[in-house]
Amino acid sequence: MFGGVNLLNAQNTAMALEQAPLLRDSQAALNRLRRMIIEASAYAQEGHIPSAFSILNILWVLYTHILQIDPKHPDTLDRDRFVLSKGHASLGLYAVLADKGFFPLEELDTFGRYNSSLGGHPDTRKVPGVEASTGSLGHGFPMAVGMALGFKIKKQPNRVFCLVGDGECNEGSIWESALLASHHQLSNLCCIVDYNHSTDRALLMGDLAQKFNAFAWETLTIDGHNEIEILEALTTKTDNKPLAIIAETIKGFGCAVMENEPAWHHKFPTEAELETLIEGLS
Amino acid sequence: MSMRKQFVQTVENLLAEDERLVLLLGDIGVFGFRNAFQSFSERVYNIGILEQATLSVAAGLAKTELIPIVHTIAPFLVERGLEQLKDDFCYQELGGNFVSVGASYDYAALGCTHHCPGDVGALKNLPGMEIVLPGTAQEFDQLFLQGYANGRPTYYRLSERENPVSFNVTFGKANVIQTGSQATVVAVGPALKPVLEAVKGLDVTVLYYVCVSPFDIETLKTHATSAKILLCEPYYQGGLVSEIIKAMWPSAVLLDVMGVPLAFLNHYGTAEEHDEAIGFTPSEIRARLEQLIHE
Numbered sequence: 223m224f225g226g227v228n229l230l231n232a233q234n235t236a237m238a239l240e241q242a243p244l245l246r247d248s249q250a251a252l253n254r255l256r257r258m259i260i261e262a263s264a265y266a267q268e269g270h271i272p273s274a275f276s277i278l279n280i281l282w283v284l285y286t287h288i289l290q291i292d293p294k295h296p297d298t299l300d301r302d303r304f305v306l307s308k309g310h311a312s313l314g315l316y317a318v319l320a321d322k323g324f325f326p327l328e329e330l331d332t333f334g335r336y337n338s339s340l341g342g343h344p345d346t347r348k349v350p351g352v353e354a355s356t357g358s359l360g361h362g363f364p365m366a367v368g369m370a371l372g373f374k375i376k377k378q379p380n381r382v383f384c385l386v387g388d389g390e391c392n393e394g395s396i397w398e399s400a401l402l403a404s405h406h407q408l409s410n411l412c413c414i415v416d417y418n419h420s421t422d423r424a425l426l427m428g429d430l431a432q433k434f435n436a437f438a439w440e441t442l443t444i445d446g447h448n449e450i451e452i453l454e455a456l457t458t459k460t461d462n463k464p465l466a467i468i469a470e471t472i473k474g475f476g477c478a479v480m481e482n483e484p485a486w487h488h489k490f491p492t493e494a495e496l497e498t499l500i501e502g503l504s
Numbered sequence: 505m506s507m508r509k510q511f512v513q514t515v516e517n518l519l520a521e522d523e524r525l526v527l528l529l530g531d532i533g534v535f536g537f538r539n540a541f542q543s544f545s546e547r548v549y550n551i552g553i554l555e556q557a558t559l560s561v562a563a564g565l566a567k568t569e570l571i572p573i574v575h576t577i578a579p580f581l582v583e584r585g586l587e588q589l590k591d592d593f594c595y596q597e598l599g600g601n602f603v604s605v606g607a608s609y610d611y612a613a614l615g616c617t618h619h620c621p622g623d624v625g626a627l628k629n630l631p632g633m634e635i636v637l638p639g640t641a642q643e644f645d646q647l648f649l650q651g652y653a654n655g656r657p658t659y660y661r662l663s664e665r666e667n668p669v670s671f672n673v674t675f676g677k678a679n680v681i682q683t684g685s686q687a688t689v690v691a692v693g694p695a696l697k698p699v700l701e702a703v704k705g706l707d708v709t710v711l712y713y714v715c716v717s718p719f720d721i722e723t724l725k726t727h728a729t730s731a732k733i734l735l736c737e738p739y740y741q742g743g744l745v746s747e748i749i750k751a752m753w754p755s756a757v758l759l760d761v762m763g764v765p766l767a768f769l770n771h772y773g774t775a776e777e778h779d780e781a782i783g784f785t786p787s788e789i790r791a792r793l794e795q796l797i798h799e
Binding site: 299303346347353354355357358360361363364365366367368369370371372373375376378394395398399401402405406 | 526546562567596
């Protein structure tokens with residue numbers, strides 16, 4: 223379901239539909255990633271599993287179909303950039319990066335340990351493929367705006383994608399950045415909002431598409447767990463405007479007992495729970 | 505030429521020479537940089553009054569191999585943007601230049617919201633942050649040219665008041681202004697002006713620091729032979745105490761500190777009136793120095 227200003231053109235839609243079988247095949251991969259995330263969190267007794275599950279489909283589409291980044295050479299200057307601004311969902315990013323070959327899968331087993339490169343929030347100094355050290359909410363998005371502005375200054379054709387949380391949209395720096403991005407016509411920038419409504423208990427964010435529209439962004443609203451919609455949205459081109467994709471998501475998606483269950487926000491599976499959770503992956 | 509005008513000239517020259525340089529103004533200095541806006545429109549921005557995002561945007565620019573300069577008034581640059589400086593620049597080890605005006609009570613009449621004697625103390629708690637306090641326009645030019653592209657986050661504190669004479673300054677090094685046997689005065693940035701007047705005729709060493717961080721330990725160890733040290737700083741007093749004690753270890757040091765007391769300066773007026781009110785004048789400095797000598 224698309225809302226806001228629908229910028230999809232026939233070419234994009236046709237391309238996405240062509241890829242539909244491939245996207246359907248990704249379900250096995252996504253369940254593999256979910257299992258990796260649950261196990262890493264259980265071993266470490268750390269991590270935000272439902273936050274990672276909320277964005278997993280989006281990350282998968284980004285790293286499978288969109289981002290121009292060579293996992294074996296993740297520092298080349300002409301790469302696209304992805305910034306996970308809601309850094310507490312790091313396990314989702316780690317699982318995708320490992321699966322794509324940015325670092326060995328075995329490193330996931332070290333998650334949260336004293337000498338591990340994989341912490342509760344992603345660290346650009348330690349993890350290949352992580353573009354920004356985030357964790358304090360409201361930092362990654364303006365850094366992404368800076369990257370997009372940098373590419374514009376340098377006339378570099380790469381794109382910048384940033385994923386923010388709905389709770390993160392409470393932060394003033396998000397809206398400062400939204401102002402800057404539209405003012406400077408950063409059409410090379412795409413902000414994806416993981417709208418899982420976890421912030422509703424504190425501060426209702428209401429119609430986020432309308433809010434980004436009011437800040438002069440192009441906006442799309444999609445089902446954040448429907449990969450065809452995700453792909454179509456991410457391939458949307460805009461003229462002189464940044465693009466905001468409001469992804470309606472379910473926190474904990476893919477694991478029934480965690481879905482929209484606040485108790486699991488920062489809860490780690492026990493040994494007994496681990497097996498049940500893995501068996502219950504949808 | 506004032507430090508602010510020198511800042512404009514220095515940066516305009518660099519914009520022409522170094523295509524990596526990007527200037528972000530927090531809606532100040534716009535008139536001063538009017539030529540730069542015309543000549544380098546793709547790299548000079550009046551970014552607006554949104555300091556937190558501005559600093560993170562600057563970090564993003566740095567991540568695309570550009571060299572950002574962020575310029576605004578000290579409390580908004582440092583105190584509002586402290587977490588961005590910490591997480592986005594210092595922790596990620598990104599290069600950037602943060603140039604303030606109005607620190608301490610340079611904008612005395614604007615009141616406490618625009619006073620900022622706490623900038624140096626706050627920034628000293630950020631690992632990797634370099635802190636530079638030039639004493640004259642010429643010194644700013646020298647220090648900025650040496651440091652702007654060093655790949656590290658660096659804070660340049662422009663002052664409305666300058667020392668009467670410029671020295672050849674080197675990034676990270678102190679200058680020995682005079683040597684004496686009875687005590688050592690450590691003067692930071694524009695604090696040198698009242699110090700020079702205070703020490704006339706006294707047999708004391710004067711060391712001049714334009715870099716708070718990195719701090720030049722060797723010059724202090726070599727020249728502070730009397731183990732009596734008066735530290736004069738143009739911000740909240742005591743900022744360099746730990747550096748001095750560590751530099752002098754294991755020798756015992758008789759140390760006195762002068763600067764801005766840790767309090768809100770709840771008055772307006774001029775900077776000179778605040779100097780009088782807090783006792784940061786040549787006569788007060790001389791009195792404290794003589795007391796230290798005779799201890």
